[in-house]
Amino acid sequence: MTPRYNFAFLDEDTKRMLRRALLKAVAIPGYQVPFGSREMPLPYGWGTGGIQVTAALLGPDDVLKVIDQGADDTTNAVNIRRFFSRVAGIATTERTADATLIQTRHRIPETSLREDQILVFQVPEPEPLRTLEPREAETRTLHALADYGLMHVKLYEDIAQYGRIATSYDYPVLVDGRFLTSPSPIPKFDNPKLDRSPALMLFGAGREKRLYAIPPYTRVESLAFDDHPFELQSWEHHCALCGSNDSYLDEVVVDDSGTRMFVCSDTDYCSGHRPEARA
C-alpha cells in the first residue's frame, strides 16, 4: 500500500459524492447521472470512470477482479489491478466466482454472476444517441421525453441498406422499459447477460462525467423489430484451448501465412474448461 494516499486513492468526501450519485443511478435504472468526476492518475479513456466507481465501493474485505477484453492479463487490466493493490492493498483474483467486485472493459464474464457480486463497466461514451445527435442539451431532452425515434430510424436504415442491423457491439438497450442505454462497447453477444442479472451492474464514464446503473433483476431489452429480432453472434469454431463452443471467441493470427486460431476471450472461463481442469 502507498501510505501517502487515502484507502483506494480517493478521499472520503469524494467517495461519498460517488456513492450518492450511484444510489441515484440505481434508483433510476439506465438514467445517466452527472457526477463530479475527479481527475485520476490514469488517462481518460483508460477506465477512469470504472476506477472511480470501484474506488467508491471497495472495502478492505473485497476481492477484486479486473478484466479487459474478457482477459485478466491484458496490460490495462493488469495496470488497474496493480493500482488498487498499491493504493488499497485489497485481495485480487482472476477467478470470476471468487470476486466480490469485477471491473470490466468490453466484456461480461461467461460465468454467471451472483447477487453478492458487483460488475463495474468502463464506459467511453455513455450517451447512446451521441453519434446521432452530438449536442448534450438536445440528447438530455430526448431522454426526458423518451423520444428514441432517432435510434429506431438508424436501425431501420441499417435494415434497408444491409438487410440486417449492422451494430455488433455497444448495441443499444432499453432499461426497465424506460431509458435507452449504452451497454458500453461489449459485443452484442453479451447483451442477454444484462437482462435480469442477479448482480448489480454499474457503469462509470469518467471523461464524460456520467454514472448509470442496471439494478439486479432489471428488465433489459436489446432494441429490435418484430420482423428483425435481436440476433446473437455465433462461431463455426470451437475454442482451440478448451473446446468450448458457447463462449465469445477471439481470433488470433498465429503465423506469417495468416493461419487463424480461435480462443475464448474470457481467460478465466477458458482455463476452467480445459480438459485438465475438468479431469
Add this chain to the structure above:
Amino acid sequence: MYVAVKGGEQAIARSLELLAEARRGDKAVPELELAQIREQLRLGVARVMQEGSLYDEELAALAIRQAAGDMLEAIFLLRAYRTTLPRFGYTRPLDTAAMRVRRRVSGTFKDIPGGQVLGPTYDYTQRLLEFDTAPIPTTQPADTALPASMPRVLDLLDAEALIERIDPGSDPEPVDLTREPLMFPANRATRLQNLARGDEGFLLGMAYSTQRGYAENHPFAGEIRMGEVDVVICPDELGFPIEIGSITLTECQMINQFHGGNGTPPQFTRGYGLSMGEGERKAMSMALVDRALRCDELAEANQAPAQSQEFVLSHSDSVEASGFVQHLKLPHYVDFQAELSLLRTLAVQHTADADEQPLSVTTGAQA
C-alpha cells in the same frame, strides 16, 4: 504457444525500467535539478501550472522532469496530484488592477497613463539562435520607478461609457469544474474556468479561426499586463482578510466591436483571458475565444466552431483529449472481432445479392 495476451505484468515492469533509463539519459551528464528547471525553464513551468491548475513552481518543475519535458504529460502528472488535495478555503477575488506590473502593453492607445512597458518579452528578439553563450547583461534600474499600480486601459473607455459594463455583483458564485461536471449551457464564469485549464494549442487554433472569418469579432488588444498580484483569504475564524502571498499572472482584455442587438446599444464588448505566470499567448487566445462564446448572449449568429460552447468546452482539455485519443492503443480485440464477423456476414450476403436491386431487402426476401 498462445502468448498474445500473456505476460502483461512482467512487460509493464520491464517497460517502467526502460522508461526510467530513457528519462535519465546519459548518466555521465548531471541530472537536472528542480531549481534549474524552475529558474531557467520558467515559461514551461508556467504552462504546466496553468493547465495543471495548481500554482506550485516546485511541483511543476518536478512534473516536467518526470515527464522528460513532455508538457502534456507534466500537466497530467500535476492534475493527478492536485485531485487528491483537500480544499482549505477560497481566496478573495484577485485584484489585477492592483497588480505590480512588470509588463503592460496596449494595442489601442499610443500612450496610456502609466506608459507602455515592454518588460521581459521575446517579441523583439529577432529569433537568431545564440550559438555562443553571451555574458548575462546586468540590467539598469529605470530612472523613474514604475507606479505601484496602473489603471486598466479598459477603465478609461468605461469612463466614457463606450464599453459594456459588467457588474461584478451580478456574477453568480462560480462552480468548481474539478468538483462539478460541466453542464450545458454553461455560464461565462464556467466557460472561462474551462478555457483557463484548456490546452494552449487548441485555444490558439480556435482563436486564430475567429480572426480568419469563423466568428469574426474585430478584436483589439485593449491591454495585456503581467506582474505580481496579492492572494488574500478571509478565514472564517479570523473574520478579516489576510494576505498569504503573491503570484505572477498575465491578464488580457480584448476590446471587440459590437453593432448592437438584444436590446443593447452599439458599444465595445470585452473578451477576457487570464493565465498563471507569463502566459501571454494563452491569455490572448483565451480572450478571443471567450468573446466568440458570448455570441448567444449578444444575439450574434452562432455558426462557427469557436462559437459553439459544446464544441469548444468539450474538447479543450488536453488531459481528456490526450487520454481518449491514446486509448485507441488499448486492446479492442472483442469489438474488432464483432465487427469482423458482421463484415463477413455482410460480404457473404453481398455476393448472394449481387444480382438484386440494392433495396430489394425491404421486400421481405431477407427477413
